[in-house]
Amino acid sequence: MIQLDHISWKAGGRVILAEVTIAIPANTYAVLMGSTGCGKTTLLEILCGLRKPTSGRVRLDGVDVTDLEPRERGIGYVPQDLALFPGLRVREQIAFAPKLRGLPPAEIEARVKRLAEQFGIVPLLDRLPDRLSGGEKQRVALARALAAQPKLLLLDEPLSALDEGMRAEAVSLLQKVQQEHGLTVLHVTHSSNEAAALGHLQLRMSGGRLEALQD
Template structure:
């Protein structure tokens, strides 16, 4: 479960997040919407530890992680620009987090093969990012995030780089990944259609606060 308690964030004298509080049940696919510049990405960065809140707490499964480093939180994050490492192969991208955590090499290799097969990128394992299409990069970034074996997956506009013909397939992939890995997902999007397809819980950031509505089970 994710629990946000009175999260505030101020920048340049402006309040972006104003007492954001919510509890999100485990294994829920959550969609977060709101106007450009309203603080959606900042909220994801606070949850995963890339940004410190001005006030408030972040709890994961009842554990206060507000002051922990990102690698200590057990969270997978796919930023909007995907942030693939330019000089690493796809294989090395996926193995990055397991290697950092000291996973044995044979276990790393098995995990990389399993995720690559699941995401349909096995043929890409020896390529570097500049040899990949937008859709291929999106799958690699998702595999890299899943390789950290997170309970919580944060996705910032993960389908925005895909054309319309690819979005339906990518949405189905995200749904199957969420179910197979028993993930709680927080997915930022501007697309109402995307939100309707994926979201079990809809959140909207308005004037620095969250509004929510349950849509489906």
């Protein structure tokens, strides 16, 4: 469960997030909407520990993680530009987190294979990021995040670079991934269709405040 408790963020004297308080139950697919620059990405960055909130606390499964480093939170993050590591092949991108954790090579290989099969990217394993299409990059970024076995997945407009046909395919993939991995997902989007198709819980951010639209 994600609990945001009176989270505020100010930048350059401007209030971006004002006392944001929300609870997202475990295994929920939550979708966050809002206009450009309203603080959606900032909220995700506070959640995964890349920014410290000006005030307020972040709790995951009841544990206060506000002062923890990003690596200690067990959160997977897929930013809008997907941020694949330049110079690393798809296989190395997916193996990145398991390798850091010092898993045995056989286990790393098995995890890479399992995720590559799930995301349909087995033929791409030896490619570099600049030889991948937008849809392929998105799948690799998701597989890389899931290889760390997070409890919570934060997706920042992950489908924005995809065309209509690929978007529909990606929506069903995300639903499948969320159910199979038992994840709590917070997905930022501008598309109300995407929100309606994916969200168990729809949230809207406006004027630095967050409200639940439906449950």
